[in-house]
Amino acid sequence: NVTLNAVLEALTKETLPRPLVLDEMFAAFEGRVNIPQPEAWTAAYEALSKSDDAAMRDKADQIAVIFGDQRILPRLRALLADAKAPEAKRQQALDILVRGRDKEAAPAFQAAVADTALRGAAIRALSAYDHEQTPAVLLAQYAKLNESEKRDAINTLCTRPTYAAALLDAIEKEKLPRTDLHAYNVQALLRFNDEKLQARIKSVWGEFRATAKDKQELIAKHKANLTPARVRNGDLSNGRRLFAKTCQNCHALFGEGQKVGPDITGSNRANLDYILENMLDPSAIVGKDFRSTIIETTDGRVVSGLVTKETDSAVTLRTINDTIIIAKADIEERKLSDLSIMPEGQLNTLTPDEIRDLVAYLGSPTQVALRGPKSPIDSKTGKVPEALEGESLKILKVSAGNAAGQKMGGFTKDKWSGDDHLWWTGGKRGARLDLELPVAADGEFVLELALTKARDYGIVQVRIDDETLGSPIDGFNNPDVITTGVLNFEPRKLTKGLHKLTFEIVGKHADAVGFMVGVDYVRLVTPTPTK
Numbered sequence: 001n002v003t004l005n006a007v008l009e010a011l012t013k014e015t016l017p018r019p020l021v022l023d024e025m026f027a028a029f030e031g032r033v034n035i036p037q038p039e040a041w042t043a044a045y046e047a048l049s050k051s052d053d054a055a056m057r058d059k060a061d062q063i064a065v066i067f068g069d070q071r072i073l074p075r076l077r078a079l080l081a082d083a084k085a086p087e088a089k090r091q092q093a094l095d096i097l098v099r100g101r102d103k104e105a106a107p108a109f110q111a112a113v114a115d116t117a118l119r120g121a122a123i124r125a126l127s128a129y130d131h132e133q134t135p136a137v138l139l140a141q142y143a144k145l146n147e148s149e150k151r152d153a154i155n156t157l158c159t160r161p162t163y164a165a166a167l168l169d170a171i172e173k174e175k176l177p178r179t180d181l182h183a184y185n186v187q188a189l190l191r192f193n194d195e196k197l198q199a200r201i202k203s204v205w206g207e208f209r210a211t212a213k214d215k216q217e218l219i220a221k222h223k224a225n226l227t228p229a230r231v232r233n234g235d236l237s238n239g240r241r242l243f244a245k246t247c248q249n250c251h252a253l254f255g256e257g258q259k260v261g262p263d264i265t266g267s268n269r270a271n272l273d274y275i276l277e278n279m280l281d282p283s284a285i286v287g288k289d290f291r292s293t294i295i296e297t298t299d300g301r302v303v304s305g306l307v308t309k310e311t312d313s314a315v316t317l318r319t320i321n322d323t324i325i326i327a328k329a330d331i332e333e334r335k336l337s338d339l340s341i342m343p344e345g346q347l348n349t350l351t352p353d354e355i356r357d358l359v360a361y362l363g364s365p366t367q368v369a370l371r372g373p374k375s376p377i378d379s380k381t382g383k384v385p386e387a388l389e390g391e392s393l394k395i396l397k398v399s400a401g402n403a404a405g406q407k408m409g410g411f412t413k414d415k416w417s418g419d420d421h422l423w424w425t426g427g428k429r430g431a432r433l434d435l436e437l438p439v440a441a442d443g444e445f446v447l448e449l450a451l452t453k454a455r456d457y458g459i460v461q462v463r464i465d466d467e468t469l470g471s472p473i474d475g476f477n478n479p480d481v482i483t484t485g486v487l488n489f490e491p492r493k494l495t496k497g498l499h500k501l502t503f504e505i506v507g508k509h510a511d512a513v514g515f516m517v518g519v520d521y522v523r524l525v526t527p528t529p530t531k
Helices: 002-013 018-028 041-049 054-066 070-081 087-100 106-112 119-128 134-144 147-157 161-172 183-190 195-205 212-225 228-232 236-246 272-280 352-362
Strands: 291-297 302-310 314-318 323-327 331-340 395-398 402-407 420-425 432-439 443-453 459-464 467-474 492-494 497-507 517-525
Touching: 002 018, 002 041, 018 054, 041 054, 054 070, 054 087, 070 087, 070 106, 087 106, 087 119, 106 119, 106 134, 119 134, 119 147, 134 147, 134 161, 134 467, 147 161, 147 183, 147 467, 161 195, 183 195, 212 272, 212 352, 228 352, 236 352, 272 352, 291 314, 302 323, 395 402, 432 517, 443 459, 443 467, 497 517
Parallel strands: none
Antiparallel strands: 291 302, 291 331, 302 314, 314 323, 395 432, 402 420, 420 517, 432 497, 443 492, 443 517, 459 467, 459 497
16 A cells, blocks of 8 residues: 555654554554555564654554564563563553464463453453363363453353363363353354254253243243232342343443443333343344344354444454454354344343342332342341351451451441441552351352441452452442342352451442441351252
8 A cells, every 4th residue: 555655654754743643543454454564564663663652662563463563473472471571561462462363372361361460351362262272271260260250261161162062071070150151151052053062051051942932931930920019029239230240241221231232221121021021032023233143263263242343354243241353354154143142041040039139120210239138137136147257257367457346236227247247447459358267067158248338448359268259349338338238159169177268459449438348247058959
């Protein structure tokens, strides 16, 4: 391109403002791949890479991968894989390698999975690579991932038949819970049209296809259970928590969530028939803007999502957890699905009470606080049965501040087990509170706990024996002092003896005025068998 070469020559001689031109070039190439490298690029890159301005050098690297300039890729791979390198530089290397579609980058992305700051993006990036070590890397780290990262890992493992086989192996061997496989993951696996794979899915998930008659019977069954009186008694805050877990990856409500599917804030949410028909038979009526496109690449990857942009060389696809650019030259097959991007079976892993709470929240006219269900406090004892009271747990270590009991009877907007909690003050971002967690016998347990929420409380990550449980928990609430309600984490096997329960402060809400943490109670519960 004569014009592009002229622009690059001007950049080399600095006769044009370099930052502005590079920004405009980057914007112009958005959504395009396999752009032929102009003759003038070699000299331009050499000039830009010698700039005293670090931002200028970084922009030059970003443009280089767009032109397919291979010179910088080995350096970026080494930088990403170097655990001792500055985090910001590693993040930048990761972003450039993703944009450059570097075919040799899989080992570097695998190394980045061990880094808490990089692992989410690295896990998503690995879905683009057919590399035999990827399933083993993701499954080895799985117990340490937070809830969002686990969803990313499952989604990546559902993009290729060989990855899916490793995922199902892990579920069958109980290395990860069956309930972590969501309905949209099952829908993705079914697209492989592999009979053996489908039989294995059925063994760990159950039936995944229903006739029109089955769906109508299911709608009638749920409608009979969800009487107006029962829905009125639903826990709206717990419903919001379930929405965040089940629906928010695709839908927005009250300004929160993604827009892969429709924003449902203004929909007919108060109508139970509307809610049930859309949740249980989502493909009955599919708007043309929300039909998913299924793409199979030449290396066996299968992805689906909404096409958000298409250029002469690439398709940009918004998937359930990422936005990806796929070169048209890499597409083996592309088709528009007759099915909604929203899968069937969304309610299969929820209890009847959870379904009630979710439906109640979906019908709410206003936003509510994000909380779990109310703590099961015994009216006679004032405590949660068989719970370990937070204030009674042995403190192994507190890295900053102090932790001691605080009476909570004066706060009337909620109830605390024993009217007390363990109050950690003086903490800061990165501080840790380690508590002793006694386990009476070997077994599989669900960790149940309740924390305190107020205007001066921070965001904490919970861990057992240094393994991450779920996603960070935001303790902010204003103006009332309340509890989080009951929070449950995925089942895990624990041996008899003493274990370590850790609360690490990882940040705070933008409106929070402190980093305090309150632990009401902890309880180990035997999980209910899944059918």
